[in-house]
Amino acid sequence: MAVRQASDLQLKKQPRQARSRATVEAICDAAARLMQDEGYAAVTTNRVAERAGVSVGSLYEYFPNKQSIVAATLGAALRDIVAGIGRSLHEALALPDQPRAGIDHWIRAIVAALESRAGLLRVALSEVPFLGEIPEARGLSQALEQIVRKGRDKSAGVVRLYDPEASAWLLTSMVWTAMQQIAMQRPDHLSRERLIGALVEMVLRQLYDAPEAEAPSVRESGN
Amino acid sequence: MAVRQASDLQLKKQPRQARSRATVEAICDAAARLMQDEGYAAVTTNRVAERAGVSVGSLYEYFPNKQSIVAATLGAALRDIVAGIGRSLHEALALPDQPRAGIDHWIRAIVAALESRAGLLRVALSEVPFLGEIPEARGLSQALEQIVRKGRDKSAGVVRLYDPEASAWLLTSMVWTAMQQIAMQRPDHLSRERLIGALVEMVLRQLYDAPEAEAPSVRESGN
């Protein structure tokens, strides 16, 4: 398999002028729309340029190759998501020390952040071969791990996990994919509210041996 | 997005002769190897034909287009996996009614089945744009749901889930992805044994409010 240099996914030069930044942004926006609407295979340099209202040449002024366009596009989206989570996490930490409220808060935050970019993420996760090589993708994992670690520190002495290391790793990855599913693949008959409620409950039970909680009313309006 | 007819992913005609079946199989094997070794982008009809020791023309005798080759290849792999799970599930049902033993058994069965095709699955899940349109992929989900349903029936009256519908859906998808991770993305420092052990414990806790179990010995050899 061809080796990829780290630099192959980076911009040729940082756009400094407002004009340049606008061009780069227009290119990433166009690529994002194309990817969402028609899938990764539809992202061709000429179509991206056309949609961005820019010439192919201009595109190659900033990006060394096609992959770097996709990487920048996804990178920006992921950065937005991490930022959104970060903001909410900040608030969450300000909350009183009630585990349920805290967990509920950050699960909501992450799901909301993911939902804002659901279409793009779906394609990124299922079609982009080099997603793992995009720094921001690793950044997101690390952000998650940080959250988990902080949560754990806070509840030290309370939580008792069987094989803590393995359990923590599993719980993180399971909750992470659960949130992705809620944000991106939720079945029609289950609303986000119900799923988030159930997920919070499951997490609490894992961490605290939570006893029965009142079942939610099944009547609901939206999804 | 281009509309895809269901028939686009199917074989032109079922190979009836042994000779034909061998050809189709050789093609799928070649495609599988190529995909595992070099990624989805490396799967070109000419290379598949070459590796299969067949002419491109013959390939198009059975398959209407490239996607149908990939679909057949992944379909076969997924059928193998479902079959493997099915066999184990059968044994599991024969076991005495000990939840832990049953859960442990089928988690092991699924992880083992996934591991046998890990390389191919990794690529299928992260690069193939039409995975969801492959009937067997849906079949796998349904198989899982069946298992869960059977498990639930067996333990009716014992298990109390908060919002059973939402919880069941979540639990299924979480455990499913946990098993994928264990089979395909396990971190170096956590062995399959530890992860399976922890996962079983987590599932039990969700279903039965399982109390503390003995922590596993941390000494381990392999992975």
Add this chain to the structure above:
Amino acid sequence: MAVRQASDLQLKKQPRQARSRATVEAICDAAARLMQDEGYAAVTTNRVAERAGVSVGSLYEYFPNKQSIVAATLGAALRDIVAGIGRSLHEALALPDQPRAGIDHWIRAIVAALESRAGLLRVALSEVPFLGEIPEARGLSQALEQIVRKGRDKSAGVVRLYDPEASAWLLTSMVWTAMQQIAMQRPDHLSRERLIGALVEMVLRQLYDAPEAEAPSVRESGN
């Protein structure tokens, strides 16, 4: 400067069928015509294919890249030239031992061979950056050297050159370029006949009218 693999200039596969050989030949002919008529810069893969009455795809069936087309084209032309010289050389050796007749004969042979491909050679020599990497180009030099060596062997004991090694090298390269000039850059007012006659005379004078000159001291420092 980019490194070039030897294989980059060679055919992907030898055409075995008559049909294939005809295709390869048509491609080389088209490239030769294009080069002669419009220069090396006009040789683009699409134009070559078009002129050859072949699709670009077919072209890449046999040639790994553009350079290999040019290399094959020039290689064939150079092989023709070497073959032509070889034939004449054979006759020349059959001639009686008259130096003038022999030299006249092979100069004529080489000039005629070069003239038959003058247009192509002119472009090859003045525009093709990788001429020296084409094996047949080296082959031509070696053919020349062989001729010179044979000529020298024949006249051993008669010819006395000042610093024989340096003189032989110089004489070879000078006569070689003289022949190229006669074949390809002859001024309007000087006919080939006159130029060949004069060249034969000059060569004879170098080889046989030599009065003894002092050999140069062979001791030398630099280059």
Add this chain to the structure above:
Amino acid sequence: MAVRQASDLQLKKQPRQARSRATVEAICDAAARLMQDEGYAAVTTNRVAERAGVSVGSLYEYFPNKQSIVAATLGAALRDIVAGIGRSLHEALALPDQPRAGIDHWIRAIVAALESRAGLLRVALSEVPFLGEIPEARGLSQALEQIVRKGRDKSAGVVRLYDPEASAWLLTSMVWTAMQQIAMQRPDHLSRERLIGALVEMVLRQLYDAPEAEAPSVRESGN
């Protein structure tokens, strides 16, 4: 072949200010270095501008197109060479009437001049398609012819060449290429000294040891 206007190879306007002259010179220097180091294909207007520390726009302020940059670059190099030869020729004419000393002197002068620009010349001669259209290239030929003519005038009555016109033309072009070879393609085992020595001897032999030969009939038909 595309027709080229003479003006296409010339500067748009002569730089009059010192500033402008410096810019033009920087551009030519950059082009020369690029050509020497990486070949004619590496000479792109953007890279030239960059290496020259100038914007592409400025470059087009003085040059109408890319070819004119190369033409100016080579023109300057050739002018340097002609100037160098001119200086030496002047000294040579001041020398006493010893043919060997005179010939030795100007051969040395030319070889030295060529050597000073060997890298650039090699590329110019083997890759630049329009070298013959650069006025200075013609100028160099004319300078050579002048030298030869002067030499001939000086030795009138002594030198007797078989078919003087053809022989002179041949001798000029042969000696010219011999000097190029000595300056640019000398084989490892032959030093410049030996080769120049041998060349001088060869020239002398052509010019002064000539026994009477029958002049060729001047009547001729073709070319």
Add this chain to the structure above:
DNA sequence: TATGAATGAGCATTCATTCAT
């Protein structure tokens, strides 16, 4: 005058698919 972002025609190359043998 000088700049350098922008242009877009054009290039080399790939690959799913067809069809004469």
Add this chain to the structure above:
DNA sequence: GATGAATGAATGCTCATTCAT
């Protein structure tokens, strides 16, 4: 049925040149 040579639209990318600032 089987073959594999042939096709050509489409792709990623370059670079001489222009022009608004």
